[in-house]
Amino acid sequence: MRYWDEHIECMERSTLQEIQFKRLVETVKRVYTSVPYYRKKMQERGIIPEDIKSLDDLKKLPFTTKQDLRDNYPYGLFAVPLSEIVRIHASSGTTGKPTVVGYTKHDIGIWSEVMARTLVAAGADKHSFVQIAYGYGLFTGGLGVHYGAERIGASVIPISSGNTRRQIQLMVDFGTTVLACTPSYALYLAETMEEMEIDKSQLKLKSGVFGAEPWSENMRKEIESKLNIKAYDIYGLSEIIGPGVSFECEYQCGMHINEDHFLPEIINPETGEVLGEGEYGELVFTTITKEGLPLIRYRTRDITALHYDRCKCGRTLVRMEKVIGRTDDMIIIRGVNVFPSQIESVLLEMGEVEPHYQLIVDRINNLDVLEVLVEVSERMFSDEVKKLEQLEKKITKAIEETLGISVKVRLVEPKTIERSEGKAKRVIDKRKI
Amino acid sequence: MFVKQISVFLENKSGRLAEVTGILGRHDIDISALSIADTTDFGILRLIVNKPDLALQVLKENGFTVSATDVIAIAVEDKPGGLAKVLEILYKKDIGIEYMYAFVGKLSDQALVILKVEKADEAIEVLKENNVKILPAEEVYAL
Ligand SMILES: [Zn+2]
Numbered sequence: 001m002r003y004w005d006e007h008i009e010c011m012e013r014s015t016l017q018e019i020q021f022k023r024l025v026e027t028v029k030r031v032y033t034s035v036p037y038y039r040k041k042m043q044e045r046g047i048i049p050e051d052i053k054s055l056d057d058l059k060k061l062p063f064t065t066k067q068d069l070r071d072n073y074p075y076g077l078f079a080v081p082l083s084e085i086v087r088i089h090a091s092s093g094t095t096g097k098p099t100v101v102g103y104t105k106h107d108i109g110i111w112s113e114v115m116a117r118t119l120v121a122a123g124a125d126k127h128s129f130v131q132i133a134y135g136y137g138l139f140t141g142g143l144g145v146h147y148g149a150e151r152i153g154a155s156v157i158p159i160s161s162g163n164t165r166r167q168i169q170l171m172v173d174f175g176t177t178v179l180a181c182t183p184s185y186a187l188y189l190a191e192t193m194e195e196m197e198i199d200k201s202q203l204k205l206k207s208g209v210f211g212a213e214p215w216s217e218n219m220r221k222e223i224e225s226k227l228n229i230k231a232y233d234i235y236g237l238s239e240i241i242g243p244g245v246s247f248e249c250e251y252q253c254g255m256h257i258n259e260d261h262f263l264p265e266i267i268n269p270e271t272g273e274v275l276g277e278g279e280y281g282e283l284v285f286t287t288i289t290k291e292g293l294p295l296i297r298y299r300t301r302d303i304t305a306l307h308y309d310r311c312k313c314g315r316t317l318v319r320m321e322k323v324i325g326r327t328d329d330m331i332i333i334r335g336v337n338v339f340p341s342q343i344e345s346v347l348l349e350m351g352e353v354e355p356h357y358q359l360i361v362d363r364i365n366n367l368d369v370l371e372v373l374v375e376v377s378e379r380m381f382s383d384e385v386k387k388l389e390q391l392e393k394k395i396t397k398a399i400e401e402t403l404g405i406s407v408k409v410r411l412v413e414p415k416t417i418e419r420s421e422g423k424a425k426r427v428i429d430k431r432k433i
Numbered sequence: 434m435f436v437k438q439i440s441v442f443l444e445n446k447s448g449r450l451a452e453v454t455g456i457l458g459r460h461d462i463d464i465s466a467l468s469i470a471d472t473t474d475f476g477i478l479r480l481i482v483n484k485p486d487l488a489l490q491v492l493k494e495n496g497f498t499v500s501a502t503d504v505i506a507i508a509v510e511d512k513p514g515g516l517a518k519v520l521e522i523l524y525k526k527d528i529g530i531e532y533m534y535a536f537v538g539k540l541s542d543q544a545l546v547i548l549k550v551e552k553a554d555e556a557i558e559v560l561k562e563n564n565v566k567i568l569p570a571e572e573v574y575a576l
Contacts, residue, residue: 376442376475376498383440383477383502383549384531385470392474410474413444415496 002313004120004152005113008260009315013308016316019260021055023288028052028061031294034079037072038062038296058263058286059274063297066099069239074100079294089238090138101140101238102292108147110289114244114258115148121249121256121313122232123207124178126153131171133181133189134212135161140242141212145180148244154178161185164192172202179208183215183223183231190226200228209234211243214323214341218348220252233322239298240285246320251312254319261289264318265297266306269327280305280337282327283320301327303339331361331427333368336405340426343372346398350391351379358417363431370407372399375414434557435503436570437485438547441478442498445471453478453492460484460491465576466547468534479534481506481547483574503553506536506573508543508566516546522563528556536576545576 003009008016029049031038041062042048051060068077075082085102103111124130130149134141142160149156157174159167161181168189170176179186186208193200205227211234223231235255236243245262246255257264262285266275269282283300287293302323310316325339332338340359347355356375361368374395382388388411396409418425443449450469457464457480466481482488485501492499509515523530529551536545545568550556560567 378498378500381440381442381498381500383438383479383500385472385477388442388475388477389472411442412475413442413449413496414498416444 002120003315004117009117009256009317011260011316013316016260017055020263020288023260024055024058024263024286025049025052027286027288027290027294028296030079030291031296035077035294037068037077055263058265058297061286061296063272063284063299064295065299066239066301069099070097073097075102077293077295078102080104080291085292087143088138089140089143089242091238098138099239104291107241107290107292110261111144111241111244112147112151114241114261115144116151117258118209118232118234118244118247119145119148119152119154119178121247122178122209122234123230123250124149124152124154128152128154128177129157129175129204130154130178130180131157131159131167131174131176133159133161133167133179133185134243140236140238141180141182144236144242144244145209149178149180164189165196168193168196168198171205172198175204177204177206179205179227179229181208181210182212183210183219184213186210186223186227186231187219190223193226200226203227205229207232209243209247211235216345216348235320235323237300239293239295240287240300241290245285249311249313249315253311254307254321256311256315256317256319257306259318261287263288264306264320266304267299269299269301269303269330270332277308278305280324283323299327303327303330303337329427331359331429333361333370333403334405336403338370338403338405342402343399346402347374347395350395350398356414356417358425359427361427361429361431368431370405372407372409373412373417374409375417376411377414380411434505434567434569435553436481436506436547436568436573438502438504438549439480439482439485439488439492440500440502441480441492443469443476443478445474445476450478452495453497456491456495457482457488460487462488462491465573466534466536466545468532468547470532479532479547481536481573485574502549505548505550505553505556505560506568506570507546507548507560508568509546511542511544515544519546519560519565522559522565523550523556526555526559528552528559545573 032049084104086105087103090098090100132145136142207230209232220231232248234247236245246257248255265284266281275281283302285298287295303325304321304323307319325341358373360371399407463483468479470477531549533548
């Protein structure tokens with residue numbers, strides 16, 4: 001089984017666009033009539049639903065932000081009577097009020113469907129044993145994958161997160177073939193397996209779907225070799241639906257967006273202008289089938305790029321690159337957008353498992369200057385000056401090639417980069433503008 | 434035949450060298466030779482001490498990036514041309530020298546030199562063949 005829904009996943013773009021347009025129009029009508037907040041916002045812009053005459057008119061619509069969800073806490077943006085809502089999920093709300101999302105029965109059906117596509121693309125079928133080690137509860141991870149796995153008829157092991165040793169024992173005993181959890185938990189499971197002296201050959205594990213946090217290609221390689229599986233990246237956010245917004249196929253070349261349900265755009269986070277294919281910017285989604293909480297042009301704050309060329313897997317669904325950063329930690333240096341994660345991936349490629357680095361931005365003689373401090377670990381250290389200087393040059397060159405701007409790399413002693421709450425402060429902006 | 438040298442990564446800021454020697458002193462570790470190679474941004478401190486394993490451990494514990502490297506300690510005649518003779522032996526065998534530094538001399542008629550070379554095993558052979566005095570580690574640590 002290669003596709004869950006070949007008809008949609010491999011559809012000609014022109015046909016897909018017709019479907020998208022029809023659904024977009026319906027959604028705009030729905031929010032205009034049933035969500036006072038959207039009606040007011042559209043009226044302020046002088047737009048009525050009839051103004052949406054093509055997909056291109058999407059850009060006339062206002063953006064929705066996380067703050068809008070908070071301002072309308074808890075049910076202000078729901079588009080159906082609360083009696084139709086069959087499920088509530090919420091984000092943790094560490095920085096203020098939680099973000100509440102609601103689903104109708106139909107919405108849960110869509111969610112199951114997109115997660116079914118996700119799991120099938122990762123090699124699952126009705127013969128699979130899917131161990132779901134995402135948390136169950138208000139967090140969308142556990143139940144989202146659960147419904148998808150049920151939809152394809154797999155055997156679900158709803159173990160939720162934690163209880164690591166037991167997870168591993170059950171994985172062996174029950175013959176788990178597909179693991180679903182966060183990538184960092186997958187690595188933790190692998191480490192604990194080593195401690196328990198359980199070899200990966202004792203597992204029937206074939207693949208894993210990992211999401212809910214950013215992870216690097218290096219981490220993928222580590223998970224794949226330690227668990228002897230193929231590791232698939234999945235993407236989602238509760239505001240849009242939860243896991244299942246986009247998924248990787250066996251070619252692992254970006255995540256296919258389920259764009260018959262979620263219409264993606266990439267915008268310039270500063271100006272809001274829509275960007276073209278392959279350009280990096282903020283990912284924005286308009287849900288075009290959701291009933292409970294439809295969102296118009298929801299700004300994810302995730303930075304990525306879209307690619308529309310047909311994938312080797314045969315799917316025509318657009319692919320989004322791995323998220324390279326958040327708009328919150330973007331810095332602009334001489335007009336170029338720079339994300340700490342870009343520097344991090346360069347350092348990871350140099351063979352550093354967990355590089356500690358810091359970016360110092362300053363303005364000297366009206367010119368932005370970026371200095372990259374890199375803590376010298378034992379692995380990088382050499383007793384020869386020339387080798388350290390070569391390392392410094394190698395890092396400089398790699399970063400300059402990635403960012404397209406010149407930087408100054410300085411090697412510093414370990415622990416010199418200030419940690420706050422265990423995390424390093426990645427950017428220090430000294431510019432006085 | 435090798436002597437264990439401790440190398441420490443140091444940023445060029447004041448007080449770092451004093452900190453290293455302070456830590457070693459508190460652990461009763463004696464320094465018999467020392468050199469610093471530096472650039473504008475950083476330096477590498479190279480040390481020969483009486484307890485290299487302990488030095489490695491305590492410096493690591495104090496958050497320094499440290500490594501241990503095998504080097505060769507030789508004694509050369511303390512007169513003009515003494516060192517040149519040794520270098521020529523290595524040069525003829527095409528053995529490159531990564532770096533070298535002299536000891537805080539203690540033997541009366543001999544100068545002690547630390548060498549880090551590319552092909553260490555071969556270097557030892559050649560030096561022996563040419564009757565260059567190679568100091569055993571225990572002797573060096575005790576200096
Ligand atoms: Zn594909």
